[in-house]
Amino acid sequence: MSTRTDIRTGGQLLVDQLKIHQADTVFCVPGESFLAVLDALYDARREIRLIVCRQEGGAAYMADAYGKLTGRPGVCFVTRGPGASNACVGVHTAYQDSTPMILFVGQVARSDIERQAFQEVDLRRMYGQLAKWVVQIEDARRIPEFVARAFALATSGRPGPVVLALPEDMLREEAMAADAEPYKIVQAYPGASELGHMRKMLAHAKCPIMILGGTTWTAQAVADIMTFAQDNRIPTATTFRRQDRFDNLHPCYAGDLGISPNPKLAAQVAAADLVLAVGTRLGEAATDGYKYLSVPRPEQRLVHAYMGAEELGRVYQADLPINTGMASFAAAARALKPVDSSRWAAATEAAHQEYLDYTKPIPNPGALELAEIIAALREQLPAETIVCNGAGNYS
Structure with a gap:
């Protein structure tokens, strides 16, 4: 535990905690409501990279991307009112x-809260x-x-995401407080x-399929789940925007269940007698509006492995929630x-070939062949x- 006894401003205390928790990058749109933090970030510029953005929605998206790519929290600072509103989308x-x-x-300052002060938002x-x-x-001090x-x-x-509101007078306040220890997942x-x-x-x-998605994956976890799929020759699909959870060229890979999936893959999920859903919530995009599996009780036997008990049983009642x-x-x-995978090995090979065939560019009218560009x-x-x-069907 820290034994620091020096007096620091709230802004300095906050930035010191960011350093302790190994936050090396911060995204922000500067605002007068957290000037004390900006001063402290300037003093810590050799340890924390500050990326100044033009709009809070962009800053929040950058923090989201940082979190996706590193597995560590993306950190973002915005000002009250309009800044907080713009950041909502991220x-x-x-x-x-x-x-x-x-x-x-x-x-706003603590003394002004609940008075509709300038740009105040609850x-x-x-x-x-x-x-x-x-x-x-x-x-x-807290x-x-x-x-x-x-x-x-x-x-x-x-x-x-977690949101912390910082009254501007609290950030200027001087206090003596012990530092925390680095967080543990x-x-x-x-x-x-x-x-x-x-x-x-x-x-x-007789005809299983594994569906991968979600977060908390590491490179080793991806390698491990690929070995599990290969040893048991399980056809494996990924969910919307989670294609990196499995090597797309692996012979067990069957494609992704996102927007406009391969109809043959969708049919394979519907016809499966066992679905191993690993890391995915089995949300709207991954199930074509909850059509591949019946709600709340799927016809397929369902193993649902997910990182959070509150999500297990939210939509689907699994035979085995983990x-x-x-x-x-x-x-x-x-x-x-x-296990003995001879009953479905041929189906796994066929599913991978169907994925390869489905992803080949199809000629379209016009001078510009976008599919050929993506293939290249x-x-x-x-x-x-x-x-x-971008996001949406057009992308």
Whole structure:
């Protein structure tokens, strides 16, 4: 535990906590409501890179992207009122995508709250449905406590955004407080009985399929789940915007269940007698509006492994719900003794070939063949290239 006894402003205390929790990058649109933080960030410029953005929605999206790519919370600062409103879209995306993110919002002085002061917004009500936790720090001495909790909450269980409101006078306030320790991620582990039950269900299946999605995946977890799929020759699909959860050229890969999926893949999910849903909520996009599996009780037998007990049973009643982080689940699944997969091995090979056939460009009228351009990019770009595009059917 820290034994610091020096007096610091709220802004300095906050930035010191960011350093402790290894936040190396911060995105923001500067505002007068958190000038004390900006001063402290300037002093910490050799340790924390500050990326100044033109609009708060963009800053929040950048923090969301940082969280997606690193697994660590993307940190964003915006000002009250209009800034908080603009940032909502990025926070909502982080919430739906289970991305770890921390949004700090400047707020009016504590003495002015509930008076409709200039650009005042009740941030708890504004963000209550968009974030895992919304809190206003009233006392600078509690900054280490609240920031540590924010990092832990943003990354544990089902990851997501956390919002901290910062009254401007609190940030200028001088206080003496002990620093927190670096946060630790908390994820559940699958039980031996659950894994044994899953293996038994797989051994008795005739046409299984595995669907991967969600967050908390690591490179090792992806490698482990690929080994599990390969050892058991399970056809494996990914969900909307989660294609990197499995090597798309692997012989077990069957395609992605996003917008406009391969109709043959959709039919395979509907015809499966066992669905192993790993990391995915089985949301609207992944199920074509909840059509592939009946709500609330699917016709297929369902193993649902997810990082958060509150999501298990929210839509689908699984035969075997497993509350687990993806890294621990993938490692445990890899360690299971493979089952006899001869009953579905041919279907797995056919599913991969159907994916390859479906992704070949189809000639379209016009001078510009966009499909050919994307195919060329796929062939020429390095495997680890990060490609950004828009959202919606047009993309």
